Amino acid sequence: MSDLKALLGEAVETAFADAGLPPELGRVTVSDRPDLADFQSNGALAAAKRVGRNPRELAAEIVGKLAGASAVMSVEIAGPGFINFRLTDAALTARANAIAADPRLGGEYVATSRRVLVDYGGPNVAKPMHVGHLRASIIGESLKRIYRFRGDEVLGDAHFGDWGYQMGLLIGAVMDENFAAAAVVERLNAGATGEDLGPFDTVSLADLDRLYPLAAARGKEEPAYRDRARKITAALQAKQPGYYALWERFRDVTRVALERDFHALGVDFDLWKGESDVEDLIGPMVAELDAKGLLVDDQGARIIRVTQDGDKRELPPLLVVSSEGSAMYGTTDLATILDRKNTFDPELVIYCVDQRQADHFEIVFRAAYQAGYARPGQLEHVGFGTMNGADGKPFKTREGGVLKLNDMIEMTRTKARERLHEAGLGENFAEAEFEDIANKVAVAALKFADLQNFRGTSYVFDLDRFTSFEGKTGPYLLYQAVRVKSVLRRAAEENAAPGPITVAEPAERELVLTLDAFEAALAEAYDRYAPNALAEHAYRLAQAFSKFYAACPILQAEPDVRASRLALATAALRQLERALDLLGIAVPERM
Numbered sequence: 358m359s360d361l362k363a364l365l366g367e368a369v370e371t372a373f374a375d376a377g378l379p380p381e382l383g384r385v386t387v388s389d390r391p392d393l394a395d396f397q398s399n400g401a402l403a404a405a406k407r408v409g410r411n412p413r414e415l416a417a418e419i420v421g422k423l424a425g426a427s428a429v430m431s432v433e434i435a436g437p438g439f440i441n442f443r444l445t446d447a448a449l450t451a452r453a454n455a456i457a458a459d460p461r462l463g464g465e466y467v468a469t470s471r472r473v474l475v476d477y478g479g480p481n482v483a484k485p486m487h488v489g490h491l492r493a494s495i496i497g498e499s500l501k502r503i504y505r506f507r508g509d510e511v512l513g514d515a516h517f518g519d520w521g522y523q524m525g526l527l528i529g530a531v532m533d534e535n536f537a538a539a540a541v542v543e544r545l546n547a548g549a550t551g552e553d554l555g556p557f558d559t560v561s562l563a564d565l566d567r568l569y570p571l572a573a574a575r576g577k578e579e580p581a582y583r584d585r586a587r588k589i590t591a592a593l594q595a596k597q598p599g600y601y602a603l604w605e606r607f608r609d610v611t612r613v614a615l616e617r618d619f620h621a622l623g624v625d626f627d628l629w630k631g632e633s634d635v636e637d638l639i640g641p642m643v644a645e646l647d648a649k650g651l652l653v654d655d656q657g658a659r660i661i662r663v664t665q666d667g668d669k670r671e672l673p674p675l676l677v678v679s680s681e682g683s684a685m686y687g688t689t690d691l692a693t694i695l696d697r698k699n700t701f702d703p704e705l706v707i708y709c710v711d712q713r714q715a716d717h718f719e720i721v722f723r724a725a726y727q728a729g730y731a732r733p734g735q736l737e738h739v740g741f742g743t744m745n746g747a748d749g750k751p752f753k754t755r756e757g758g759v760l761k762l763n764d765m766i767e768m769t770r771t772k773a774r775e776r777l778h779e780a781g782l783g784e785n786f787a788e789a790e791f792e793d794i795a796n797k798v799a800v801a802a803l804k805f806a807d808l809q810n811f812r813g814t815s816y817v818f819d820l821d822r823f824t825s826f827e828g829k830t831g832p833y834l835l836y837q838a839v840r841v842k843s844v845l846r847r848a849a850e851e852n853a854a855p856g857p858i859t860v861a862e863p864a865e866r867e868l869v870l871t872l873d874a875f876e877a878a879l880a881e882a883y884d885r886y887a888p889n890a891l892a893e894h895a896y897r898l899a900q901a902f903s904k905f906y907a908a909c910p911i912l913q914a915e916p917d918v919r920a921s922r923l924a925l926a927t928a929a930l931r932q933l934e935r936a937l938d939l940l941g942i943a944v945p946e947r948m
């Protein structure tokens with residue numbers, strides 16, 4: 358089954374080819390004058406210029422070649438040579454019934470399924486998350502869902518940052534104040550066995566949150582403090598037992614809290630692998646890179662040079678082993694490429710990470726290609742801009758600190774509750790249901806505000822606007838979806854059943870054309886790593902439904918029409934819910 362736009366496009370391209378013209382000039386777009394046409398092709402103008410002919414004449418010739426398609430559409434030449442197409446009601450009726458009967462609501466599978474890994478979220482032990490992590494989570498979750506829906510075999514991995522310098526900083530800082538824990542660490546490091554690890558249980562997430570910024574600041578100012586942290590990091594990576602045991606505690610408490618916060622945001626990873634998980638691969642990898650002649654000694658460190666002919670500016674090398682002998686951020690990334698190749702063998706890895714890390718990925722990817730761990734094209738950095746505060750800088754919380762995911766969600770939830778009360782929604786519901794709705798409204802607000810922009814665009818955090826039930830917002834979309842649900846519930850109560858769809862009214866035509874556009878939006882979202890195409894589609898669909906509902910009575914209509922409109926409303930609801938689900942947004946039953 359193909360969407361109408363694609364079918365029409367093929368027919369017009371063939372007509373161009375038959376007229377001896379480049380078929381790509383026959384491209385069809387949605388009409389910008391819906392009152393006159395459904396689709397249009399402007400190709401005759403460009404073609405006429407190329408071959409030096411009169412555009413209207415050329416358009417007429419092309420139209421002549423489309424005569425066979427008159428059963429599905431009327432064709433007209435407008436202005437200097439635009440070709441306008443209007444589909445027949447019968448063609449729209451057939452398409453509407455096909456979409457309604459399709460479990461995928463008109464969304465196609467890719468021709469060949471691939472193994473795809475989405476690396477997103479990227480939270481760290483102890484280091485608080487910033488807006489980059491929020492966006493990575495929202496966009497990455499959506500890409501994961503879109504790729505999976507399209508038929509790829511997809512895994513999402515959090516790539517937990519648990520193996521870098523910040524671990525050395527934090528181990529030192531905790532040991533400086535928690536003497537009981539420090540004593541256990543020392544004894545384990547000295548080779549003691551059968552230690553009681555009880556004192557580690559006193560190390561809480563709150564301790565880590567409090568200590569990390571202090572330690573990070575001290576590390577910047579005091580070389581001795583920094584050196585100690587680097588040495589501890591190297592010793593940790595060598596799995597010195599005391600440090601390792603304390604680190605396990607850090608990792609575990611952070612992970613539990615992070616997973617809970619991500620889950621509240623509707624972000625769930627298939628794999629929660631850490632940088633630390635590739636530690637055992639690093640030694641052999643370094644030996645192999647060395648054997649391949651890729652490693653260069655550089656002031657006690659070992660690097661891979663990645664500059665290429667044609668570079669406009671010089672990229673720094675990949676630091677593989679630091680002068681203390683530790684693995685760096687790029688080292689674990691390179692080893693992770695190897696690990697993924699050995700385990701899942703992905704044909705595509707999507708790194709959904711802040712645009713500010715573009716150079717990092719360029720360097721790592723080049724090193725991976727040199728080492729033969731991946732082929733060019735297999736590793737894609739899908740970057741994005743920042744979410745800014747009113748001051749135009751990356752958003753910070755009221756204390757001026759970096760964002761805590763939990764605070765962000767809680768703040769949005771509070772606003773969502775207010776909005777629901779203002780709108781008189783969910784008023785007589787039990788507390789648990791109301792809270793569930795408030796959470797869904799909050800998640801929809803945050804995610805839709807993010808995903809409606811092309812990811813490269815930065816945007817301003819504006820909670821009032823994001824949570825409004827009016828305008829182009831997540832809550833508006835939920836409200837519309839819930840409204841359709843309530844219509845369908847009422848119909849069920851009245852024993853009104855959906856039946857075959859017959860398209861007749863302008864608002865019905867528009868709704869079906871919008872349903873038809875799902876496939877194009879999905880394809881664009883997939884091809885360009887651009888969930889905003891689906892966000893736009895969801896918004897248009899909600900608007901088309903709204904117009905349809907205002908213009909075409911459902912329950913009051915006579916039985917055949919009622920059955921048709923119920924079926925159309927059901928298809929619209931299911932496609933809207935599907936599109937929202939692909940954005941990572943869940944719809945409540947009622948509100």
Ligand code: ARG
Nearest residue numbers: 476479480481516518690710
């Ligand atoms: N943990 C990193 C950070 O906070 C992000 C990880 C992104 N993924 C990767 N494979 N490097 O900056």
